[in-house]
Amino acid sequence: MAKTFLSFLLLFVVLVLAQVTIFNHIWLFGVAMPLVFIFFIISLPVTTPTNWMLTLGFLIGLAVDIFSNTAGLNALCCTILAGLRRPLFRLYVPREEDLINPVPSIKSTGGATYTKYVLTMTLVYCIVYFIVDSAGFFNATTLALRIAASSVLTFLLLMALAGIASWNKSGKKK
Amino acid sequence: MRNLLNFLLRYSPWVVFAFYAGLSCYLLYSDSPAQRHVYMTSAGVVASTVYDGVRNVTSYFHLREINDDLHARNSELEDQVLSLRRQLKEMQEAVYADTMTVSEILHPFSFIIASVTNNSIAHPYNYITVNKGQLDGVEPEMGVVDQNGVVGVVNITADHHARIISLLNPDFRLSCKVKGSDAFGSLIWDGHSPEEAVLEELPKHTVFAPGDTIVTSGYSAVFPEGIPVGSVIESVRDSDDNFFRLRIKLFTDFTTLSTVRIIKNNELDDIRRAEQ
Numbered sequence: 001m002a003k004t005f006l007s008f009l010l011l012f013v014v015l016v017l018a019q020v021t022i023f024n025h026i027w028l029f030g031v032a033m034p035l036v037f038i039f040f041i042i043s044l045p046v047t048t049p050t051n052w053m054l055t056l057g058f059l060i061g062l063a064v065d066i067f068s069n070t071a072g073l074n075a076l077c078c079t080i081l082a083g084l085r086r087p088l089f090r091l092y093v094p095r096e097e098d099l100i101n102p103v104p105s106i107k108s109t110g111g112a113t114y115t116k117y118v119l120t121m122t123l124v125y126c127i128v129y130f131i132v133d134s135a136g137f138f139n140a141t142t143l144a145l146r147i148a149a150s151s152v153l154t155f156l157l158l159m160a161l162a163g164i165a166s167w168n169k170s171g172k173k174k
Numbered sequence: 175m176r177n178l179l180n181f182l183l184r185y186s187p188w189v190v191f192a193f194y195a196g197l198s199c200y201l202l203y204s205d206s207p208a209q210r211h212v213y214m215t216s217a218g219v220v221a222s223t224v225y226d227g228v229r230n231v232t233s234y235f236h237l238r239e240i241n242d243d244l245h246a247r248n249s250e251l252e253d254q255v256l257s258l259r260r261q262l263k264e265m266q267e268a269v270y271a272d273t274m275t276v277s278e279i280l281h282p283f284s285f286i287i288a289s290v291t292n293n294s295i296a297h298p299y300n301y302i303t304v305n306k307g308q309l310d311g312v313e314p315e316m317g318v319v320d321q322n323g324v325v326g327v328v329n330i331t332a333d334h335h336a337r338i339i340s341l342l343n344p345d346f347r348l349s350c351k352v353k354g355s356d357a358f359g360s361l362i363w364d365g366h367s368p369e370e371a372v373l374e375e376l377p378k379h380t381v382f383a384p385g386d387t388i389v390t391s392g393y394s395a396v397f398p399e400g401i402p403v404g405s406v407i408e409s410v411r412d413s414d415d416n417f418f419r420l421r422i423k424l425f426t427d428f429t430t431l432s433t434v435r436i437i438k439n440n441e442l443d444d445i446r447r448a449e450q
Contacts, residue, residue, distance in 0.1 A: 020221075021228045027296045030367070050187040058194040065201070067221045069294065069301040069337070072201030079194040083187075132202070134298065 008044070012060060015040050020067035023157075031142075032149035036157050037064055038125050041082050042118060043165075045102035046089060057082025070133075077129045084124060092117050106166040118158050126151040217303055222335040225291035225303060233289065236430040240321075243427075247321045283398050286311055286436040291335070295368040295428050300340040302326060304434060307334040317396040317437040323425035324348060324403050325434050327396055336436075342368055342428055349391040350403050352382045358391040361403060361422065368428045371404065376418040382406055388422055395445045397437065 019037040026034055040060050044053060061078030065071050089104065090096075092113045101108040104117060126147045134143055182189060288306035306312050308331040318325040318338050326338040327346060339346045342363045350373055351358040359376035373388060386406045392399025404422040411419065439445075 017224065021224065024294070033296055051190045054187065054190045054194055058198070061198070066218060067224070067292075068297075069303075070297065072198040072203075076195060076198030076202060079191065079198060083191050 004045070008040075011040055011043065012056075012063075016060060016063045016067070019064055024068055028153060029149065031146050032153040033146070034153050034157050035122075035125060035129065035150065036154060036161065038078070038081060038121065038154075039158055039161055041078060041085060042121050042158065043103060043105070044085070046086070046093075046096050046099065046104060047102040050083075050086065053082045053085060054079055057085075073129070073133055076132060077125060080128050081121065081125050085121070088120050088124065089117060091120070106162055114162065115159065118162065119155055122155045122158060123151050126154065217307070217330055217332045217335040217337040219332075222291060222303065222305070222332070226305060229289060229291045229305070233432065236432060239427075239430055240432050243321050284438045284440060286438060288312070288336075288434055288436055290431045290434060293340075293428065293431050295340075295342055298365050299345065300342040300428075301329070302338040302340050302431065302434075304336050304338060304436075305334065306436065307332045307336050309333050311438060312336045312436055315396060316439075318434050319397075319401055319437065320426055320431060320434045322402070322427065324390060324397065324401055325426055325428075325431065328436065338434075340428065341371065341424065341426065348397070348403065349393045350388050351391045352376075352380060352406070353387040353389045353400075355380055355382070358393060359418070359420075361388070369424055370407070371422050371424055372410075373406075373420040373422050374417065376420060378416055378418060380418060382409075382418075382420070384408055388420075395439050395442050398439075 015037040019035075023034045023036050026032075037060060041053075041057050044056065048056075057078040058075050061073075061075035064074045068074070093099065093109055096102075099108050104114065106114050109117065130143055130147050130150070286306055288304035288310075290302055291305050292303040294300045294302075302318075302325065304312075304318075312328055312331050314328050314331060316328040318327060324341055326340045326343070328336050329339045330337040341348065341361075344363055344365065346363075348361040349358055350361045357377045357380040359373045361371055361373050363371045384406050388403045388406065390397040390399060390401045390403060402425050404424040407421040407423050409418055409420050
């Protein structure tokens with residue numbers, strides 16, 4: 001239990017630092033923004049109580065906000081994403097008891113299910129994020145383009161991250 | 175009472191969700207950016223420490239472009255120095271009998287050099303963090319420029335860091351004019367491209383051509399007159415027929431912002447007292 005807690009604390013810190021020092025400065029073609037730190041919310045064990053999910057989601061959003069001068073923006077979006085995590089996960093894995101490991105990964109749910117789950121989470125986050133961020137400031141085309149491009153970029157990076165994580169684990173076992 | 179407790183326990187995820195969502199919305203919409211606490215921004219202790227560390231690594235990345243810009247600006251300044259020296263000489267002769275020293279009249283502005291530790295261009299409201307703060311003499315409302323042109327205005331100051339409202343932020347309006355004319359308008363970012371902004375409310379009688387330089391008007395105490403801002407791309411329709419609305423190509427390259435100068439107006443106290 002303590003080991004899980006520590007590894008997630010480390011994941012929290014590493015993801016926030018990576019987001020604010022590297023990914024916040026990437027803005028491909030003026031539309032695609034990678035929001036990679038939501039990997040934390042995606043990877044929290046499915047057995048996490050909802051109140052804890054919401055609290056951790058809010059905290060990681062707030063941490064990224066403080067660094068990015070977007071007070072409240074990511075905190076709000078992460079709270080929403082954390083709240084929607086369980087219903088969205090159940091779309092693809094109706095019986096959580098079937099999982100060997102409560103942490104969603106390529107291994108525990110299978111590649112196809114995991115891909116669908118990550119894609120859904122990314123889309124939901126990007127839609128909420130850019131709608132709240134624009135607040136009626138940009139036109140619909142720009143908004144749609146930003147959501148689509150950022151979703152694709154974020155999704156690709158998240159899958160790469162998940163790939164590295166599962167490769168690491170299988171490497172250790174040998 | 176017991177029913178209420180039962181109700182809260184039963185729906186506690188909703189209560190927690192509502193609480194966090196409410197708190198986020200409060201942070202997001204509650205007050206103007208200027209009133210926010212310093213620890214909630216990138217000028218806070220933790221954030222500025224991290225950004226200082228990153229800056230130590232990344233400050234080398236754009237050196238070539240910055241060097242080219244500096245060379246160009248330097249030669250321009252040398253030209254100006256020569257012409258100003260000539261003017262100064264003429265004026266010194268003109269006020270020779272006066273007791274006031276000319277150099278003091280001509281130089282109410284001094285500069286504080288600062289390095290950019292964090293900068294955003296992707297949001298609708300952008301901010302810049304620099305590594306000089308109130309202990310270095312930086313105060314809110316001071317203007318900020320780099321080697322190419324206007325960058326923004328200081329917003330919040332910590333001991334050794336400050337947050338600057340970028341020119342790429344609709345909260346910041348800059349009084350500008352077409353170089354060589356006296357009519358002035360208001361420059362504002364329309365949120366589309368980090369390379370372009372819009373000059374509004376320029377009177378219809380102003381004469382200009384695409385490519386003309388836009389400079390600060392000097393009608394505020396923040397920026398001296400004549401700091402380059404951008405060049406005219408084209409005129410677009412304004413909702414009001416009495417004014418021009420111009421698309422401006424900004425001189426400052428916000429994607430490679432590195433070293434900036436914060437303008438200190440030594441006569442600011444005087445001006446404020448006079449305006450009260």
